[in-house]
Amino acid sequence: MLLLPIETSTGRYLYSGWSNRIVEVSPDLFERYASGELDDRQRAAAIRAGLIPETPCDVVVFDPELVASAIEGLKQSGPEMVVLGVTEACNFRCDYCYYSGAYADSRGHSAKTISTETALTAVEWYFGFPRKVYRIGFYGGEPLLQLPLLRTIAAHAVSRRPEGSRVLFALTTNGALLDDEACDFLVELDAETFVSIDGPQGVHDRYRHDSHGNPTFAMVLNNLRRFRSRHPGYFDRLVNFSMTIAPPNPLPEIASFMKENADLFGVKVPKVSAVRLLAGQDGSSPLPTDNATFDFSAVWDAFIDSCERGELPEPFARAVCEASIRKIHHRPMTVPARLATTGGQCTPGKRCYVDAGGVMHMCERVNASFPVGSVAEGYDYDRIGDYLASYSELLGSRCSTCWAVRLCRKCIPMLAEGQRMSAASLDALCERQKKDLAFKLSRYCRGREQRNDCFDWIGKE
Ligand code: SF4
Ligand code: SF4
Numbered sequence: 001m002l003l004l005p006i007e008t009s010t011g012r013y014l015y016s017g018w019s020n021r022i023v024e025v026s027p028d029l030f031e032r033y034a035s036g037e038l039d040d041r042q043r044a045a046a047i048r049a050g051l052i053p054e055t056p057c058d059v060v061v062f063d064p065e066l067v068a069s070a071i072e073g074l075k076q077s078g079p080e081m082v083v084l085g086v087t088e089a090c091n092f093r094c095d096y097c098y099y100s101g102a103y104a105d106s107r108g109h110s111a112k113t114i115s116t117e118t119a120l121t122a123v124e125w126y127f128g129f130p131r132k133v134y135r136i137g138f139y140g141g142e143p144l145l146q147l148p149l150l151r152t153i154a155a156h157a158v159s160r161r162p163e164g165s166r167v168l169f170a171l172t173t174n175g176a177l178l179d180d181e182a183c184d185f186l187v188e189l190d191a192e193t194f195v196s197i198d199g200p201q202g203v204h205d206r207y208r209h210d211s212h213g214n215p216t217f218a219m220v221l222n223n224l225r226r227f228r229s230r231h232p233g234y235f236d237r238l239v240n241f242s243m244t245i246a247p248p249n250p251l252p253e254i255a256s257f258m259k260e261n262a263d264l265f266g267v268k269v270p271k272v273s274a275v276r277l278l279a280g281q282d283g284s285s286p287l288p289t290d291n292a293t294f295d296f297s298a299v300w301d302a303f304i305d306s307c308e309r310g311e312l313p314e315p316f317a318r319a320v321c322e323a324s325i326r327k328i329h330h331r332p333m334t335v336p337a338r339l340a341t342t343g344g345q346c347t348p349g350k351r352c353y354v355d356a357g358g359v360m361h362m363c364e365r366v367n368a369s370f371p372v373g374s375v376a377e378g379y380d381y382d383r384i385g386d387y388l389a390s391y392s393e394l395l396g397s398r399c400s401t402c403w404a405v406r407l408c409r410k411c412i413p414m415l416a417e418g419q420r421m422s423a424a425s426l427d428a429l430c431e432r433q434k435k436d437l438a439f440k441l442s443r444y445c446r447g448r449e450q451r452n453d454c455f456d457w458i459g460k461e
Contacts, residue, residue: 003051004403004438005034008446015441016051017403020333022445023049053335059400067388070347071381078129079352081170082122083137083364086149087113088356090141092174092216095207096246096275096287098365099141103276105367105418113146118358119153122375126352127162134161137170138191139353139364144177147185154189170194172242175220176210183227187234194271195224196242199254207246207287224264241270243319247288251299255316265315272319296320300439304447307454322458327407328444329455348372348384348412362387366413369420387412394421398430408433 002017012030015022025033032042046052060066088110093100101108126134136157138150154169161167169191178195186193197220198204205215228235243254258265274294275287303321306313313321348362349372355361358375361368370387373379391412399405414429415421447454 002057002401002403002405003033003046004441005030006438006442006445008442008449011445011449013445014046014049014051015403017405017407018053018057019050019335020331020406021050022441023051025049050335059405063392067385067392070388071385074347074349074379074384075381076129077131078126079350081135081137081351082126083139083351083353084114084119084122084153085139085141085353085355085364086119086143086146086153087111087141089113089145090174091145091176091211092142093209093211093213094174095209096244098276105369105416107368109141112356113149114354114356114358116149116152118354118375119149120156122354122358123153123157124160125375125378127160130162132165134165134167135170136167137172139172142174142177143171144173144182147177147182151185168192172196174208174216175223176216178223178227180226180230183230186238187231190234190238193239194242195220195239196244197221197224198243198246199250200257203250203253203257207244228264236266240268241265243270243272244275245272245294246275247294249294251294251296251316255299255302255314258315258319262315267312267318268315269322270315270319272316297439300443304443304454307447307457308450310451310454312457324440325444325455326458326461328440329458330460331407348387349379352379363413366416367418369418370412370416390421391415394423394426402430402434404430404434404437407437 004015004017006013006015006022007030011024012027013022014025014030014033029038029042029045032038033046038046043052047054088099088107089112090097090099090109093109097109098106099109123136126136134157136153138153143150150171157167157169169189170193171186171191172194173196175195175197196208197217198206198208201215201217204217204220208216210216224239227239245251245254258270299317299320303313303317303325306317312318348370349360351363352372353361353364353366354375355368359368359371360373360375360379362370362372371380372384372387394415399408402408408430410426410429410433412421415425417425444455
C-alpha cells in the first residue's frame with residue numbers, strides 16, 4: 001500500500017509513497033494501518049486524504065521504454081559532467097583510501113597519468129554534444145601533482161568550447177600542494193575546489209598520512225589559511241571541503257572543529273561521507289571495525305532544534321542533515337499516472353569519469369568492472385543499456401510495493417560487487433535506505449509540528 005506510519009511524541013502521520021504526501025491521521029487510522037488492513041471506511045478516508053489511489057497504481061521498474069529514453073537523452077546531450085582522473089599518483093597514503101589497494105574491487109596507487117592527447121580527446125568528445133554548460137572535473141590520485149597538464153587541459157577547453165557555451169571547472173585535492181601558484185591557477189579558472197579535511201588534528205591525522213607516513217593536518221590547515229588570506233573572496237565563494245567520517249565516532253570533535261574555525265568554514269556546507277568499511281583483499285578491514293556504526297541522531301536533534309528556534313544550524317549539522325531535509329521538504333507532491341522507480345538513481349553515463357588510461361566509467365567510485373565507453377570510441381550505448389537491463393532485473397518488482405519508492409537513492413555503483421551487481425548488496429541497501437528514510441521523515445515531522453515554517457529557509461538549490 002506504499003504507506004509508512006510515522007509517530008512522534010505528539011503526532012501520528014502516514015507518509016504515502018504514491019502521492020509523496022505526509023498526512024496527520026487519527027489514532028484509529030494509524031493503528032489500523034500499523035496493524036495491517038484497513039476496513040472500507042478507513043480506506044475511503046485514506047483515499048480522501050490523498051494517501052492511496054482509488055484504483056491500484058501502476059509502479060514500473062525501469063522498463064524498456066524508460067531505458068530507451070534515458071539512452072536517447074544521453075545521445076542527445078552527453079554527460080552532465082566529465083571528470084578526468086588526471087593521475088593515479090598521490091602524495092598521501094590515507095588508510096581508508098578507496099585506491100589504497102586494500103579494497104577487494106579497486107585499483108591501487110600507481111604513477112599512471114593521463115596523456116595530454118587522451119585528456120584533450122575526452123574534452124573534444126564532450127564538446128561534440130550541444131550544451132549550454134560543460135562541467136569538467138579534475139580528480140586523482142592528487143590532480144595538483146600534474147599542474148602543467150591541468151593548465152593545458154583548461155586552456156584547451158576554454159579556447160575550444162562551443163560558441164555561446166560556458167565551461168565550469170572543479171577540482172578535488174588533498175590540500176598538500178595548494179601553494180600560491182596552484183591557488184592562483186584555481187582562481188583564474190574560477191574552479192570549484194574541494195579540499196579533503198576530516199576534522200581536528202587528532203581525527204584527521206588518524207588516517208590521513210603522506211606517502212612517508214607523516215601526519216598531514218598542520219600542512220593542510222596552513223595551506224588553507226594562506227589560500228584564504230591570498231584570495232578571500234574566491235575562497236569564501238568557491239572553496240569547500242570533503243570530510244570522511246571514520247571510526248571511532250568523531251562526530252562531536254568534527255562539529256567543534258568547524259565551529260572553532262569559522263574563518264575557514266563560515267556558512268559552507270561540506271560534503272560529508274562515512275567511510276566504506278569494505279573487507280580488504282585478504283578479508284580483513286583496513287580500519288578498526290569497533291565503533292564503526294555512527295549514530296547521527298544527536299546531530300539531527302541539534303539541526304532540528306535550531307530550525308525550530310528559527311536559527312541557522314551549526315555548519316556540521318547542516319553538512320549532515322540539510323541535503324536530506326531539502327529533498328523531503330521540496331519533494332513534488334504530484335500524483336503521477338504511474339510511478340517509475342527512476343527517481344533515485346542516475347543513468348550510467350550521466351556523469352563520465354575518464355580514468356588515466358582513457359576508459360570511461362559511470363563515476364569515480366565504481367570499480368573498473370562497469371566501463372561505459374572509452375575516449376577512443378565514445379560511449380558504448382549498448383553496454384549502458386545492458387547495465388540498465390540487469391539493474392532492472394535485479395530490482396525485480398520489489399520497489400512496486402515499497403513505500404520508499406519516491407525518495408530512495410540507489411545506483412549501480414552502490415550495488416557493484418566484482419563483475420556484477422549483487423542481490424546481497426541490494427538487500428542491505430534497501431534495509432539501510434528504509435531505516436534511514438523513516439528516521440529522517442520522523443525528524444522532519446517533529447520539526448514541522450513544533451513550527452510549521454521551520455524548514456522554509458532551505459532553498460530548492
Ligand atoms: S589523498 Fe585521496 S587519493 Fe590520496 S591517498 Fe588520500 S584518499 Fe587516497
Ligand atoms: S528501498 Fe529497495 S525496494 Fe524500496 S524503493 Fe528502494 S530499492 Fe526499491
